Amino acid sequence: MPKEKTRIATTGLIKRFDGKNALDGVDLEVRDGEILTLIGPSGSGKTLLLKTILGLVTPDAGEIEVGGEAVLSLSGAERDEYLKQFGILFQRSGLFDGMPVWENIGFRLLQKSGASRKEVREAAIEKLRAVGLSPDVCDLYPAELSGGMQKRVGIARALAGDPSILFLDEPTAGLDPIMSNVINDLILQNVRDLGSTVIAVTSNLVTARRISDRIAMLHEGRVVWCGDVDAVEQSDNPYLDQFWHKRKDGPIQMPVSSLTF
């Protein structure tokens, strides 16, 4: 069988804050066209890893290759070009309060020269349809939308411009189980249609199970397990076992101060 192509690779990625390694030698390979989901306890480095790949955070050591090219040394203009291949759903959807839905979705397209506002609006309506929302939503403001609709608009914005790589940070956080499943299916359908490569971050293990081809678990800034989603249940990795089955006891120690009663 031909070896699957690697789309994103990090090697020995280290990021220190206040003398502590928040990323502690992350080696990760994301294959072309797959959905890889990062799971792990709060503070394990999931969002930080996405930010580092995007160049929003500069690592202290390590390499990042995307499409076979080293990206850490890119200059300003090269970086702008590099970022065009990404669609990003931020935690809490990250919508701009002062912009109607269609401008939120078309934000990047509006900045591109050549596209008229009418064209961008049409493109935004098409993406609204792709996430199951009617064109009527176009002129509403984010505050007028439910949490589930905000997530859909966030996904529509991530999909605008048909990116070949999608980063989805907590796509179902704060949603009820039914809306979470609607969003899971929307993600799967759109990703399959586009053929994008996806890194998702989620604390929702139902979402992880539903959307992922592979799962990588982070703990204290390291990948402690990575494998096919179907292999999770059979794994005897103590970190994965504790996290996946939500066990209180195991190698993952939760700081008492972070527990709420």
Ligand SMILES: Nc1ncnc2c1ncn2[C@@H]1O[C@H](COP(=O)(O)OP(=O)(O)OP(=O)(O)O)[C@@H](O)[C@H]1O
């Ligand atoms: N800009 C920053 N300055 C200082 N520390 C940071 C910064 N960004 C991240 N960290 C630290 O890096 C660690 C990893 O953070 P990160 O946001 O990646 O966690 P996470 O796994 O996404 O957690 P959560 O599931 O709670 O969102 C944390 O200890 C965090 O406090």
